[in-house]
Amino acid sequence: EAGVAQSPRYKIIEKRQSVAFWCNPISGHATLYWYQQILGQGPKLLIQFQNNGVVDDSQLPKDRFSAERLKGVDSTLKIQPAKLEDSAVYLCASSLGRTASPYEQYFGPGTRLTVT
Amino acid sequence: LAKTTQPISMDSYEGQEVNITCSHNNIATNDYITWYQQFPSQGPRFIIQGYKTKVTNEVASLFIPADRKSSTLSLPRVSLSDTAVYYCLVGEWDDKIIFGKGTRLHILP
Numbered sequence: 001e002a003g004v005a006q007s008p009r010y011k012i013i014e015k016r017q018s019v020a021f022w023c024n025p026i027s028g029h030a031t032l033y034w035y036q037q038i039l040g041q042g043p044k045l046l047i048q049f050q051n052n053g054v055v056d057d058s059q060l061p062k063d064r065f066s067a068e069r070l071k072g073v074d075s076t077l078k079i080q081p082a083k084l085e086d087s088a089v090y091l092c093a094s095s096l097g098r099t100a101s102p103y104e105q106y107f108g109p110g111t112r113l114t115v116t
Numbered sequence: 117l118a119k120t121t122q123p124i125s126m127d128s129y130e131g132q133e134v135n136i137t138c139s140h141n142n143i144a145t146n147d148y149i150t151w152y153q154q155f156p157s158q159g160p161r162f163i164i165q166g167y168k169t170k171v172t173n174e175v176a177s178l179f180i181p182a183d184r185k186s187s188t189l190s191l192p193r194v195s196l197s198d199t200a201v202y203y204c205l206v207g208e209w210d211d212k213i214i215f216g217k218g219t220r221l222h223i224l225p
Contacts, residue, residue, distance in 0.1 A: 040217070041217060042215030042216050042217055042218055045214070056212055091160075093159065103148060103150040103165060103205060103213055107158075107160050108159055109159055110158070110159050
């Protein structure tokens with residue numbers, strides 16, 4: 001079974017630039033999550049999709065971050081404009097959805113973003 | 117959501133059994149206990165989940181006492197490759213999951 005795919009793996013940008021991350025979840029997984037993980041901390045949930053609808057985006061900085069999940073499969077997370085404090089690893093995860101435990105999530109390898 | 121407390125770091129030696137304890141004094145009736153493992157430069161990996169008593173899989177065992185106010189993740193005969201951060205999470209079936217800082221386990225040769 002293929003895992004969660006993310007690209008790019010690494011990205012370096014200057015502050016005030018924009019950046020986008022892509023995620024392809026495990027086939028058949030209805031729920032998709034984006035997390036931000038700052039060095040030395042646990043992942044923090046940014047947004048959760050159920051199919052192509054947003055379930056929770058309470059911790060997404062909406063003035064600069066946006067995310068979409070078209071057709072309920074792939075998803076993109078965008079930052080515009082980036083700030084220095086956005087330097088982190090951005091993780092995508094998926095799970096089967098409401099018929100299974102949301103705690104059993106499958107994570108991708110992440111995208112390491114460095115903002116200079 | 118129940119708050120969890122676990123040691124910041126632990127050291128152990130290859131071949132030993134490692135037990136990581138997580139405290140969750142205000143765990144609710146419907147809460148499950150879940151552990152994740154995260155290797156450097158990788159996303160977290162689900163390793164085990166339980167509600168009460170003991171759960172065992174090919175990776176670890178999870179011991180949950182009757183009062184459920186704590187749980188212990190047990191890793192049998194660890195190797196250098198078990199060096200990772202281990203997260204304990206507690207919540208209901210539909211809860212948003214919240215990761216703490218986890219326990220950094222360092223296995224020594």
